[in-house]
Amino acid sequence: MAAARPGRGTPGRRPRAGPPPRPGPVRRRGGPHVVLPVAVAGRLPVPPRRGAGAGRRVEGVRGAGLTHWVPAPPDASHQVDRMLHVLERVGVPSAGAELRLDLPPPARVEAREALARRGIGAGEPYAVLLPGASCPARRYPPERFARVAADLSAAGLAVVVAGSAREAALVAQVTGAGRATTTGPVPPARHATTTAPTPRTRRATVTGETGLGVPGLAALIAGSAVVVSNNSGGAHLASASGRPVVVLFAGTEEPAQYAPRGTPAAVLTVPTSCAPCRQLRCPYGLECLDIPPPDVARHALRLAGGG
The missing domain is CATH 3.40.50.2000 (Glycogen Phosphorylase B;)
Structure with a gap:
């Protein structure tokens, strides 16, 4: 995994080479720990705003406003596996691939x-x-x-x-x-x-x-x-x-x-x-x-x- 400096993940910029960095603690006052943009109906994901409150902004493609760039898994992978792949690369452990719904x-x-x-x-x-x-x-x-x-x-x-x-x-x-x-x-x-x-x-x-x-x-x-x-x-x-x-x-x-x-x-x-x-x-x-x-x-x- 390669890490891009905050605000430098612009399209076309090659990420820094080297071994995957060890994710450090995420310090925040509020908002999510991690933002993972998802493409919908063939449209590229909208990059998250830098002020969204997340310590890590992750995607499998390069984009502005991201803090981490993760190489995408094979195209044939199921979307659940793709998302888990990206999250695991930035230190978010998997709790399993089965979807679960807890209803109030x-x-x-x-x-x-x-x-x-x-x-x-x-x-x-x-x-x-x-x-x-x-x-x-x-x-x-x-x-x-x-x-x-x-x-x-x-x-x-x-x-x-x-x-x-x-x-x-x-x-x-x-x-x-x-x-x-x-x-x-x-x-x-x-x-x-x-x-x-x-x-x-x-x-x-x-x-x-x-x-x-x-x-x-x-x-x-x-x-x-x-x-x-x-x-x-x-x-x-x-x-x-x-x-x-x-x-x-x-x-x-x-x-x-x-x-x-x-x-x-x-x-x-x-x-x-x-x-x-x-x-x-x-x-x-x-x-x-x-x-x-x-x-x-x-x-x-x-x-x-x-x-």
């Missing part, structure tokens, strides 16, 4: 109350659908999410389409179309070893939820039978909660770098010659997400049933 009790209460308001009783299995993502190139089309919601509802599984307040229009689009869509029975998934929730004589609830904060949304996910999500934060919350998840993975990134680990998962994508594109918008009609909704529903029902 008020968040669980908030999620239960939200479900009750929407007619989903305690102990009733439900699926969480998360149609949002940080950029359009990562979003499975809402009309297809609606068909998935309708198929799960027809199979007897209540559906909560969730998102942030800014995604209210998207959530309404999915829930409205999901309620209106009529579908036939969903055939069982191939190689399923257990059954999904028993179909009812009437369709189960399809409802929307955009009033929860991040802790409440995490609790909603943690109590679900299965999550269907784009490659976004919701998929990682499901993984950290140990919940089964279907990830609709766009070609913006390498699936091996972001796929859930340690929880039952189905990562669905269509290989394309342009992937990974690292683009915010797709000029090719999202060919990488041309996944039939019935296939998504079958995988979700298989995972909800423990398959």
Whole structure:
């Protein structure tokens, strides 16, 4: 590891050669001990401000405002392993590669109350659908999410389409179309070893939820039978909660770098010659997400049933 002097980590400046320095104690009055900028959706990370209060500002690429520069691990490494690699090089020990989510009790209460308001009783299995993502190139089309919601509802599984307040229009689009869509029975998934929730004589609830904060949304996910999500934060919350998840993975990134680990998962994508594109918008009609909704529903029902 090479260390750059504070304020001298500008692009193009070669770091000082030599053995990795021994990280010294971090003295601070407040703020984080370490800042680790992370790239999002193909964009380079924004360098932290020098006055951010952190004793160490670290990245795997050179940038202004950094105190340490760490050579990046192999491109094929999972993002969790990449972050741990960088942190370990500056003296932050690993506590393991498994994601873990500790929910505060008020968040669980908030999620239960939200479900009750929407007619989903305690102990009733439900699926969480998360149609949002940080950029359009990562979003499975809402009309297809609606068909998935309708198929799960027809199979007897209540559906909560969730998102942030800014995604209210998207959530309404999915829930409205999901309620209106009529579908036939969903055939069982191939190689399923257990059954999904028993179909009812009437369709189960399809409802929307955009009033929860991040802790409440995490609790909603943690109590679900299965999550269907784009490659976004919701998929990682499901993984950290140990919940089964279907990830609709766009070609913006390498699936091996972001796929859930340690929880039952189905990562669905269509290989394309342009992937990974690292683009915010797709000029090719999202060919990488041309996944039939019935296939998504079958995988979700298989995972909800423990398959």
